[in-house]
Amino acid sequence: MSVLKGAAVIGQSGGPTSVINASALGCIKTALANENITNVYAAEYGILGILHDRLFDCGKEDPAELDLMKFTPASALGSCRYKLKDPDEDDTDYRRILEIFKKYNIRYFFYNGGNDSMDTCNKVSKYMMKVGYECRIMGIPKTIDNDLIGTDHCPGYASAAKYIATSIAEISRDAHVYETGTIIVFEIMGRNAGWLTAAAALADVCGEGPDLIYLPEITFDMDRFLKEVTEVYEKQKYCIVAVSEGVKDKDGRFISEYGSDLATNTKDVFGHSQMGGLAATLVQYIKNYNGAKTRGIEFSLLQRCAAHCASLTDIEESYASGKAAVECALDGITDKMVGFERPEEGAYECRIKLIDLTAVANAEKTIPRDWINEAGNRMLQPFYDYALPLIQGFPVIPTENGMPRYPRLKKVFANEQ
Amino acid sequence: MSVLKGAAVIGQSGGPTSVINASALGCIKTALANENITNVYAAEYGILGILHDRLFDCGKEDPAELDLMKFTPASALGSCRYKLKDPDEDDTDYRRILEIFKKYNIRYFFYNGGNDSMDTCNKVSKYMMKVGYECRIMGIPKTIDNDLIGTDHCPGYASAAKYIATSIAEISRDAHVYETGTIIVFEIMGRNAGWLTAAAALADVCGEGPDLIYLPEITFDMDRFLKEVTEVYEKQKYCIVAVSEGVKDKDGRFISEYGSDLATNTKDVFGHSQMGGLAATLVQYIKNYNGAKTRGIEFSLLQRCAAHCASLTDIEESYASGKAAVECALDGITDKMVGFERPEEGAYECRIKLIDLTAVANAEKTIPRDWINEAGNRMLQPFYDYALPLIQGFPVIPTENGMPRYPRLKKVFANEQ
Numbered sequence: 001m002s003v004l005k006g007a008a009v010i011g012q013s014g015g016p017t018s019v020i021n022a023s024a025l026g027c028i029k030t031a032l033a034n035e036n037i038t039n040v041y042a043a044e045y046g047i048l049g050i051l052h053d054r055l056f057d058c059g060k061e062d063p064a065e066l067d068l069m070k071f072t073p074a075s076a077l078g079s080c081r082y083k084l085k086d087p088d089e090d091d092t093d094y095r096r097i098l099e100i101f102k103k104y105n106i107r108y109f110f111y112n113g114g115n116d117s118m119d120t121c122n123k124v125s126k127y128m129m130k131v132g133y134e135c136r137i138m139g140i141p142k143t144i145d146n147d148l149i150g151t152d153h154c155p156g157y158a159s160a161a162k163y164i165a166t167s168i169a170e171i172s173r174d175a176h177v178y179e180t181g182t183i184i185v186f187e188i189m190g191r192n193a194g195w196l197t198a199a200a201a202l203a204d205v206c207g208e209g210p211d212l213i214y215l216p217e218i219t220f221d222m223d224r225f226l227k228e229v230t231e232v233y234e235k236q237k238y239c240i241v242a243v244s245e246g247v248k249d250k251d252g253r254f255i256s257e258y259g260s261d262l263a264t265n266t267k268d269v270f271g272h273s274q275m276g277g278l279a280a281t282l283v284q285y286i287k288n289y290n291g292a293k294t295r296g297i298e299f300s301l302l303q304r305c306a307a308h309c310a311s312l313t314d315i316e317e318s319y320a321s322g323k324a325a326v327e328c329a330l331d332g333i334t335d336k337m338v339g340f341e342r343p344e345e346g347a348y349e350c351r352i353k354l355i356d357l358t359a360v361a362n363a364e365k366t367i368p369r370d371w372i373n374e375a376g377n378r379m380l381q382p383f384y385d386y387a388l389p390l391i392q393g394f395p396v397i398p399t400e401n402g403m404p405r406y407p408r409l410k411k412v413f414a415n416e417q
Numbered sequence: 418m419s420v421l422k423g424a425a426v427i428g429q430s431g432g433p434t435s436v437i438n439a440s441a442l443g444c445i446k447t448a449l450a451n452e453n454i455t456n457v458y459a460a461e462y463g464i465l466g467i468l469h470d471r472l473f474d475c476g477k478e479d480p481a482e483l484d485l486m487k488f489t490p491a492s493a494l495g496s497c498r499y500k501l502k503d504p505d506e507d508d509t510d511y512r513r514i515l516e517i518f519k520k521y522n523i524r525y526f527f528y529n530g531g532n533d534s535m536d537t538c539n540k541v542s543k544y545m546m547k548v549g550y551e552c553r554i555m556g557i558p559k560t561i562d563n564d565l566i567g568t569d570h571c572p573g574y575a576s577a578a579k580y581i582a583t584s585i586a587e588i589s590r591d592a593h594v595y596e597t598g599t600i601i602v603f604e605i606m607g608r609n610a611g612w613l614t615a616a617a618a619l620a621d622v623c624g625e626g627p628d629l630i631y632l633p634e635i636t637f638d639m640d641r642f643l644k645e646v647t648e649v650y651e652k653q654k655y656c657i658v659a660v661s662e663g664v665k666d667k668d669g670r671f672i673s674e675y676g677s678d679l680a681t682n683t684k685d686v687f688g689h690s691q692m693g694g695l696a697a698t699l700v701q702y703i704k705n706y707n708g709a710k711t712r713g714i715e716f717s718l719l720q721r722c723a724a725h726c727a728s729l730t731d732i733e734e735s736y737a738s739g740k741a742a743v744e745c746a747l748d749g750i751t752d753k754m755v756g757f758e759r760p761e762e763g764a765y766e767c768r769i770k771l772i773d774l775t776a777v778a779n780a781e782k783t784i785p786r787d788w789i790n791e792a793g794n795r796m797l798q799p800f801y802d803y804a805l806p807l808i809q810g811f812p813v814i815p816t817e818n819g820m821p822r823y824p825r826l827k828k829v830f831a832n833e834q
Binding site for chain 2: 012016018045048072073074075078079080081162165166167169170171173174175177178179184202203205206207208280295297298300301302304305306307308309311388391392393394399400401402403404405406408
């Protein structure tokens with residue numbers, strides 16, 4: 001394998017997670033330590049940082065500050081949601097990227113994100129091959145949705161899962177402190193894949209798991225839902241329900257859109273129709289059906305950035321994925337995403353594998369049907385076996401004055417030098 | 418002081434907190450260890466447990482399981498929201514309570530709760546004095562609202578404050594990962610006192626504090642609010658806002674009720690008018706005013722039960738308050754609530770003080786005006802000096818399989834023996 005000398009750039013893209021910076025740190029530190037990598041740049045706001053020539057020099061950061069990235073939520077480098085066009089239709093962006101790559105002699109490109117980001121990574125990779133610019137390009141996965149194909153699981157999923165399970169356990173305890181009960185509906189992220197919503201079931205470990213779970217993998221039926229919730233509620237005087245934001249009815253309509261049914265023909269004073277979230281809509285349906293005391297709770301952004309409740313396993317694996325991306329690239333590998341696999345039998349262990357970028361871009365992995373009970377409202381043992389090893393371990397988070405200590409990056413930009 | 422021999426009962430009442438069980442544990446363990454206390458009973462669902470003769474024997478619990486209460490959210494004994502009538506109008510409940518006290522020779526009564534619970538505690542105390550039944554009665558405070566008078570702060574406040582500040586810091590980081598910004602409005606509990614909302618300011622410690630804070634102590638003006646938010650947003654491309662659920666306009670109307678203005682004359686398919694929460698209402702107003710990308714986040718029950726982000730200081734002080742209640746009662750003190758005080762100068766230290774139950778029942782403490790800036794939208798240094806010592810320290814929470822390990826109580830009821 002020929003040695004490739006040049007600069008490296010890393011970018012983050014898509015919605016952040018609690019641990020995306022651990023991945024970036026694994027990448028940055030490994031790159032900084034290698035003599036063939038002349039400079040390590042971070043692209044501000046993902047691919048936009050390259051398009052706008054906004055690259056800051058990681059070598060100019062205080063290493064102790066960089067190290068804090070391991071425990072810091074959100075994208076420390078800045079993120080974007082920018083979709084590159086098909087280069088056959090419009091190659092403007094690609095020519096600009098090539099120009100910047102040449103300007104800084106960038107020979108290593110690492111892109112840290114989910115499905116859409118792997119699409120970007122894949123397109124850049126294929127373009128550079130096409131024009132014959134030697135550059136090793138690796139995707140570093142992240143997504144709380146856990147829906148990237150080819151990998152056993154995704155960095156970021158386990159921490160979000162742990163936060164959701166822990167919070168549901170706590171609220172579930174709260175829900176049955178009174179003699180008179182309540183029905184709580186949790187709305188959890190995941191438009192097409194129910195991995196995060198399924199994680200609610202892990203609250204079973206402390207005896208506080210949800211009574212009912214509704215995933216986007218299973219067609220949602222409002223009448224059946226109302227009956228199932230009411231049945232549990234009448235039996236035990238409370239009912240805890242976890243619902244994915246992505247649940248759809250048999251006609252493929254999102255249940256979250258039912259909120260506009262509730263407010264049919266209604267406009268606010270500004271002329272806009274009002275619409276609540278899914279949890280708000282469902283508790284309204286429940287209240288109207290059985291008159292119970294209800295509460296809808298939306299985890300909202302909390303679920304993707306609650307680093308204070310991260311999984312240590314997730315942090316370490318995320319770091320390892322960033323590190324592996326650089327090591328593989330130095331070994332001559334390109335056009336791949338780093339993924340994970342585990343032994344089919346025996347104790348859990350996380351091993352690095354590589355997946356073709358072409359295969360992973362824009363594809364989605366959902367929960368196997370046989371991990372869900374027949375009624376489609378509970379998780380079965382294979383899910384617990386799959387997910388529990390991922391949420392193990394509690395990080396010791398660096399703190400200052402009772403609060404997390406986040407990195408203070410200098411961000412010395414290359415184009416300002 | 419004459420020795421008083423007999424049984425003790427402890428009850429929890431009102432909305433739970435992350436640390437109310439730490440208080441109960443301090444009380445239970447101290448009582449169990451004293452030879453003059455013949456039995457230690459826990460009332461199931463607060464005062465209702467006495468009225469219904471549902472007392473379980475803490476002496477029959479596994480001590481190791483009881484110890485887990487120190488880190489367990491929600492009311493482990495069960496809670497209630499039950500207001501005792503004025504005994505001069507209807508003394509039915511009081512006669513029943515006396516009957517149960519006599520049945521089990523209860524000579525010590527500890528009641529663990531907030532304002533309303535101290536009202537209950539006070540009424541029972543005065544009744545027992547009036548009828549000449551010798552019984553020592555002590556209130557043990559708890560409330561995330563921090564609004565009990567006579568005490569420097571309340572057990573439960575600091576943990577909720579820490580959770581809110583930490584979560585806002587995390588989400589605030591998340592809010593500015595993109596080049597294009599957003600406006601986030603956090604809705605925080607506290608109907609009349611802004612202590613919890615003010616705690617959002619503690620995110621400043623990690624450089625991620627909210628830009629604007631709106632407390633119930635300050636009259637809310639929608640026009641001014643929209644201008645202030647927009648000004649910050651236009652300057653820095655994002656804006657983080659913390660708003661108390663209790664903010665009111667100059668006519669004393671809750672802003673949360675403005676949601677029904679937005680939906681004036683609108684009914685859902687069931688004939689009910691639709692109304693969102695305060696955060697949802699405010700982001701709708703903002704969106705209509707400046708067209709920005711917005712998000713409303715309601716911490717909901719999370720803020721009162723997120724024991725995984727509790728303050729160790731709060732846990733230890735809560736435990737100490739329960740312990741002190743028993744020690745004081747054994748010393749012959751009655752008709753008091755345990756409170757806290759700190760030295761006026763020098764390092765923070767939490768000392769026990771006692772407050773008359775009559776004084777504390779139903780009164781409320783709000784934030785001093787001179788702890789808030791003149792514009793009424795930021796906290797000043799005295800608040801930070803007050804609140805920061807309270808959120809210090811991180812507990813090591815007992816866990817099992819990556820999740821908190823909650824106590825498994827046997828609850829052996831006295832009337833079933």
